[in-house]
Amino acid sequence: MFAVIKTGGKQYRVAANDEFTVEKLVGDAGDLVTFTDVLMVGTTIGAPLVAGASVTAEIVEQTRGPKVISFKKRRRQNSKRTRGHRQDLTLIRIGEILTDGKAPSAKAKAARTEAASADTTAEAVEAQDTAAASAETAAEKPKKPRAPRKKAAATDTDAEA
Template identity: 80%
Template sequence: MFAVIKTGGKQYRVAADDVLLVERLPGEAGDTVTLEEVLMVGSKIGAPFVSGASVKLEIVEQTRGKKVISFKKRRRQNSKRTRGHRQDLTKIRVAEIAGA
């Protein structure tokens, strides 16, 4: 059975024992998190969420993404700007999908 969940403003199609990187979730490695924002379970489609459905996630580790460099240069103006960004991420494992 699979489910479509919403976290961090994005949607993910997950099944049991899947491991994926999502936006930072609160908690430490080894903690269990339950998501109630389930958009779809099997063939049930929510409007917008499936009532009574939840997905249990286990946090594997808290990590950070790859560094992204934003560089802007204005030609002949002797002006440039460099800015870097690293996104906070959480590596999760889907433990259980509870459908309604």
């Protein structure tokens, strides 16, 4: 089943487990977002919205779009202007398409929680491995003795004082 949702002034055709970028949404990676502006579900078309329909999604990542350069030049006037812009975007993964005012299923919540805990465990192990590797590298390198600093030569102003 698919749905058409509206977010960020645009419309998106979505299905379960789709991943795509939308205009920036408030939240961190792993947070749940519910879209209530559903324009169409399957063959049911809203007028303008489908009553009781919602789409749940998970924020995968907060990211930024490509840099867009705006360059203006006025010929023979020695005038030019360059501006750059990068749009803030959010990568989301669609979870469920709900109709008739239903709430998100507990099974989907449990799967997200389990996946998040597995991710944090893998990240913790990787961080420990990185810390151990850097400690070994630091222990292997002998410290080189520093040469003593040379004293500055006396100047005429020092003699006068």
